[in-house]
Amino acid sequence: MILVTGASGALGRLVVDRLAGRTAGRTVAGTAVRPVPGDVVAGTRNPERLPAGVPVRRIDFDDPASLPDGFAGVDTLLLVSAGYGEDDAVIARHGAAIDAAEKAGVGHIVYTSLSAAGDHLAYALAHRWTERRLRSGTAGWTILRNGLYAELLAALTPVVDGRITAPLGSGRLAAVAREDLADAAVRVVTDAAAHAGQVYELVGEEAVGGADLARARSAATGAAVSYEPGTLAQAREDFASLGLAPFQVPMLVSTYSAIAGGFMAETGGDLRALLDRAPRSALETAVTAAHGGPPE
Ligand SMILES: NC(=O)c1ccc[n+]([C@@H]2O[C@H](COP(=O)([O-])OP(=O)(O)OC[C@H]3O[C@@H](n4cnc5c(N)ncnc54)[C@H](OP(=O)(O)O)[C@@H]3O)[C@@H](O)[C@H]2O)c1
Known part of the structure; x- marks a missing residue:
């Protein structure tokens, strides 16, 4: 039996739908995903x-x-990270989940972590803690080091009055479509033993920056969109004024900062090999998400 946590979340839902045969997804390793x-x-x-x-x-x-x-x-067990919180809260969550899974005799835990390139992000520490906990545990494990979603990039780069002002500088993100990460997770959880002890870097093959997004959004709507990157200080002020939880502000600002600093642009990794096909286009996925996402 395969159990997927976070099943009402965006990633968990995509995985459950594929496993249950509600969504065929794309072919993986040349064949349609085997529903279970x-x-x-x-x-x-x-x-x-x-x-x-x-x-x-x-x-x-x-x-x-x-x-x-x-x-x-x-x-x-597909342990979908529950990463919204301060490090101590997230570590306590993931620790409790792994403790309980081991006690229940779960044979293999597949964890959705964060790409190595994400080490400068404010939320990296809890992911690395969880990886270390899995490695020292008693269950089999596989670590899916997910890159940042193209859909997240879309959300972080809104067009306001014809301008994208997100502080990405000239930085780019090797963004990845969430659906590709769901396909990769399905591939692994349906044949977990074959992936035991593996750490997969699942970043995209296309690095996307603010100017790319502005061009693509202009082309998609026919309305001119320019890229005029602002500062991290302005972004921090804007987020702080939204009434977000305190942990969310550094989370968001560090995402801009790591991309702008050039730390998140490296493409490649294990995604294509795990999917056995080309990943979806990050730019197209981001533009589709910005315009309301794919049809359900
Ligand atoms: N790579 C990226 O760009 C990126 C972006 C955002 C987040 N993430 C991380 O990847 C995870 C999955 O992404 P997503 O797109 O599915 O995010 P999402 O749509 O926000 O879903 C997150 C899910 O985490 C589960 N969760 C939260 N607190 C929990 C708890 N105490 N116990 C068990 N489950 C809990 C919830 O599932 P239920 O409501 O079903 O319990 C929630 O729906 C996120 O939780 C976050 O850690 C990655």
Whole structure:
């Protein structure tokens, strides 16, 4: 049995849909993804929010009492990071999940981590802690070091009055479509033993910057869009004025800073090999996301 946590989140939902055969996704390794209906369980804090058709268990890493029953009988766990919080909160969540999975006898844990290029991001530490915990644990493991989503890049570069002012400087991001990361996760969880002890760097093959986005968004809408990068200080001030949780501001500002500093542009990695096909275009994915995303 495969259990996917974070199943109402964007990534978890894509993975569950593919595993349940609700979405064919693209072919992986030359064949359509093999659905495993009856063998996939969706784990979520809010079971009532998930569509019918796949068994659902309540899984809340902040409520360790939910975890022994939640993980009972699971062979392979896709542990989707629950990264919104201060480091100590995220570490406690992931630690509780891994402790409980080991106690429940889960054979293999596949963890959605962060690309090596992301080490300068404010949220890298909890991912590296979790990787270290898995390596020293008793279950088999595979680490999916996910690059930053093209959809996230779209959200971080809004067009306001015909201008993108996100402080990316001349930096670019080797962004990756979330759907490709879902396809890669499906490939791994459906054949976990073949991926035991592997760390996959899943960044995109196309580095996208502010000027690229402005050009593509102009082309998509026919309306002129310019790229006029602002400063990190302005971005920090803008985020601080939105009433975000305190941890969110450094999270967002460090994302701009790491891209602008040129740390997130390196393309390549293991994505193509894991998918056995070309990844989706990061630029097209970002533009589609900026205009409301793909049809459901
Ligand atoms: N690579 C990137 O660009 C990028 C961008 C944003 C986030 N991330 C990381 O990747 C993860 C998955 O991305 P996503 O796009 O699916 O994000 P998302 O849509 O925001 O979903 C995150 C999910 O995490 C789960 N979660 C939160 N707190 C939890 C807890 N206490 N216990 C168990 N699950 C919890 C929730 O699932 P349920 O509501 O179903 O419980 C939530 O829906 C995120 O959580 C974050 O750590 C990566």
